[in-house]
Amino acid sequence: MNIFKRLLRIGQAEIHAAVDKMEDPVKMTEQGLRELRVDLAEATEAYAKVKALAIRTENEQLYYQQESRNYAEKAILIMQKAQTGQVDMIKAEELAREALSLRKKYYVESEELGLQVVALQQSSRDMLRNTEILKENLDKWEKELRTLRARVKVSHATVQVNKQMAQLDNNGTITMLERMKAKVEDQEALAKAYGEIGRDKSSLKEELDSLLKDDSLSIEKDLQAIKEKLGI
Structure with a gap:
């Protein structure tokens, strides 16, 4: 049959x-x-x-x-x-x-x-x-x-x-392309976020260094030493 x-x-x-x-x-x-x-x-x-x-x-x-x-x-x-x-x-x-x-x-x-x-x-x-x-x-x-x-x-x-x-x-070509596009956008957003985090850390470190690097105490010590030497 x-x-x-x-x-x-x-x-x-x-x-x-x-x-x-x-x-x-x-x-x-x-x-x-x-x-x-x-x-x-x-x-x-x-x-x-x-x-x-x-x-x-x-x-x-x-x-x-x-x-x-x-x-x-x-x-x-x-x-x-x-x-x-x-x-x-x-x-x-x-x-x-x-x-x-x-x-x-x-x-x-x-x-x-x-x-x-x-x-x-x-x-x-x-x-x-x-x-x-x-x-x-x-x-x-x-x-x-x-x-x-x-x-x-x-x-x-x-x-x-x-x-x-x-x-x-x-x-499924269009769907695949859309998924790839979304994935690339996610990667770009993640990279941008890491960049901003890195820039924020650098800014905090610089601020901290600036605070710790206070030259006024050193100047006062030098001035006191001069005064002591001169008997003032």
Whole structure:
């Protein structure tokens, strides 16, 4: 039973850790930006491919247009040769019909390619515009990510400081400091008291010495000796 409870607690801890990790705004933003960079790279590559396809299609359209004009000119040229007798008229008409058929074929194909060119060019313009918008947003969000990182650091530091302040008295630190402060004040007061006692003793001793050191008796004795010597 205890083993199952322990496994359950470990599983719950891992789930909570995963949730906390998912809810990390910086990590979520970084992941989102990584995905956007991939999207931007893919969009840029797709734009380049569509642009290249539009260029190739346009070149093909120009080729078919030129071929259509060439066969139109050939039809005219063959009929001119028939007119001058250089080519049999019946043969010339047969060749001219074939040339005109090819002219029409190339013309139709050039028109179809022209429609494709217009559609591809429009698609490439739309893709370029969307790619530029994505790039602008990516640049903006990367700047916001740098700001977010700084804000997260400040908020974490603030939380830690506030947490320490909130738990400061719980650890008895303030009480210990107050006790140390009171003890120091007691020591200072005791030292001051000893100093005053010492000064009082010195004052009494000096007063006593002053009283005992009375020079008047010595002077009287000296004066009496002089008087006795002089017979006064």
